[in-house]
Amino acid sequence: MSALPELGRRVKEAARVMAQASGAAKDAALEAAADMLVHGAAEIVAANAEDVVRAEAAGTSRTVVDRLRLDAGRVEAMADGLRQVATLPDPVGEVVAGWVRPNGLRISRVRVPLGVVGIIYENRPNVTSDAAGLCLKSGNAAFLRGSSAAISSNRTIARSLREGVAKAGLPEDAVVLVEDTSRESAVEFMRLRGVIDCLVPRGGHSLIQAVLDNATVPYVIDGDGNCHVYVDESADLDMALAIVVNAKTQRPSVCNAAESLVVHEAVAERFLPLAADALQGVELLGDERTRAILPGITSADDDALATEFLDLRMSVAVAPSLDAAIDHVRRYGSGHSEAIVTSDLAAARRFVNEVDAAAVLVNASTRFVDGEQFGFGAEIGISTQKLHARGPMGVRELTTVKYVVEGDGQTRA
Secondary structure, three states, rough: OOOOOHHHHHHHHHHHHHHHHHHHHHHHHHHHHHHHHHHHHHHHHHHHHHHHHHHOOOOOOOHHHHOOOHHHHHHHHHHHHHHHHHHOOOOOOOOEEEEEEEOOEEEEEEEEEEEEEEEEOOOHHHHHHHHHHHHHHOOOEEEEOOHHHHHHHHHHHHHHHHHHHOEEEEEEEEEEOOOOHHHHHHHHHHHHOOOOOOEEOOOOHHHHHHHHHHHHOEEEEOOOOOOOEEOOOOOHHHHHHHHHHHHHHHHOOOOEEEEEEEEEEEHHHHHHHHHHHHOOEEEEEEHHHHHHHOOOEEEEHOOOOOOOOOOEEEEEEEEOHHHHHHHHHHOOOOOOOEEEEEEOHHHHHOOOOHHHOOOEOOOOOOOOOOOOOOOOOOOOOOEEEOOOOOOOOOOOHHHHEEEEEEEOOOOOO
């Protein structure tokens, strides 16, 4: 018999306690969990080394291994993330709006926790800590289901987090890790109606598709990141070059890395050779007009132009106009993060208004679309859908609202 129903029962009970926990108690739990991560750093790194050895032996790509790998610095960063979340305002109980009706009824919209937040994720053990921390701060319980590739790391991290939560006097089952990493367990997890109040998948296309095909619980999609940088005809080319290089190479294995470069034809002959030289080690795949300027690069078909590579590869296209650039982004983008580099205010406004994405940037790298960079402390994911959250999901996005109606004996006629 599957252990998931029992785990679900425990995490749901913990969620009821967490919903009533004070801000001080939740912050104490986050601080204690951070301390336990640092205290157990050597054990966590050793467990992670087992995962890395298995991944490398299986021929896992370098970028995926990079997402998997932990060292003392990354564990310290995870702990710092928990401490940052502890400093954030408590969203629970916040009055979003309030008004009084002519009959004297006082109505308010108040933030409340979602309940049990299920997170299903791949190959990134830091998600175990980040997701748990955000759930704790927002008064939720974290129900975690990572991948087999990171199971040793996740198990050790979750144990530290649970010890910290318990030391602060809150239920350790506010953080529960599913250790069965089989496909059958994943599907069962996605179907725990009555247990999981909101499911957040963090992973590649196959995981997202599995959620779309199998989930019977409410979910928020953390979708693909085919992010574009468009270099407009009025762009400062030195600025554009720095932004493109940073967006592509600063950490190519993450969803807010730029995967596609679009350049206005008026500056393409000047800019593209500079970009090709600066993007050393990056395989460029170009459309026909790009290859006329950079004849040695690989041809980019429609699939390549729409691909989230998560690697040192980048598609390149030349656009005859701002209209064509916007059309290109609409056609091939995934609704994650799109950037324009321009000194033309009207062009920037059009790009911002007409590009439909969770985040649109003007003269800045797509790598800034991140919960910590936005001041959220961390994120549980970057939603590319429109309900109920969009963009980086911090503590506020892990709450819902309830209406509180106060009266003095009013009855309806």
